[in-house]
């Protein structure tokens with residue numbers, strides 16, 4: 383068997399658009415493919431303006447800069463995330479404050495968030511793990527009551543909704559990734575959504591991503607030359623990347639439909655293993671959420687079983703992988719003063735979670751092979 387964890391899916395239009403971009407002569411940023419990508423995303427993320435950036439990481443850095451996080455400001459986020467969420471805050475001198483997650487979704491536990499709010503708290507950063515989320519209505523109410531900004535790390539969540547409202551449109555800003563491991567890819571790439579009305583933030587974002595210049599106004603023909611007008615960096619992705627992304631976005635709904643079939647197949651195969659007590663749990667989609675089916679995971683009763691099962695599956699050619707050494711458990715987390723036991727659910731997920739192969743072109747037969755292999759290994763493990 384050779385079933386990798388992830389496999390690049392091409393829609394067939396990538397080469398065509400790449401050729402068009404190359405022959406068009408402009409392969410820097412903010413060209414025709416970029417405009418198409420942003421139009422598409424603004425249509426899907428209604429009520430926001432969307433600008434492309436070079437990565438999900440840069441979307442987060444841009445959002446934290448636009449939120450005016452200053453040295454000493456505290457930002458509450460789950461520890462169960464990728465380092466980019468915390469680095470974006472650290473780079474501005476802010477302090478990432480890690481909260482625990484709910485076992486059902488592995489997303490922010492709002493009761494724990496509330497306990498961590500202090501006079502220095504400025505912002506909440508929910509992370510939509512695997513394309514699902516915590517109760518976003520309650521989260522934005524909490525933020526409003528306490529005067530906090532909400533920036534969503536929606537890197538894994540393009541296409542998901544909560545109560546029919548897209549993830550990435552609930553907070554002031556949303557951050558998306560098109561990294562090669564996500565559902566829709568440009569290789570490296572990202573986008574930021576900024577909730578309307580947003581004139582001030584949008585103008586700052588446009589300046590920031592174009593090296594602190596008003597180049598965007600120049601491209602639109604509003605000024606004759608562009609110049610340095612503010613703080614900034616270089617976050618505009620090449621037209622080559624946007625050409626590839628354009629091909630992917632055109633098939634977004636079909637891609638999510640394929641992933642949905644695999645996800646629901648796993649759900650059906652694996653829930654009896656949970657019922658029999660062979661597993662502690664598995665991916666769950668809460669009632670008010672429609673998912674983009676970014677991943678499917680199982681939770682084991684303990685870390686050593688997880689590691690042994692992972693090894694057995696890998697020996698059979700199945701690319702099952704762990705996820706996220708929780709940030710508070712990492713060397714950097716220890717430096718920030720955390721101990722593993724501080725966030726018990728997060729610690730459990732870090733030790734007990736295994737993601738099963740799930741990629742767009744995966745067949746139902748491959749899904750069955752993985753499920754059967756998992757069942758066999760588990761029955762052997764527990765001698766049942």
Ligand SMILES: *Cc1c(COP(=O)(O)O)cnc(C)c1O
Pocket residue numbers: 437438439440463464466467509535537538558559560561570571572
């Ligand atoms: C992928 C990911 C990122 C980083 O996105 P890049 O495009 O790889 O920079 C940030 N946060 C989360 C939760 C992610 O899954």
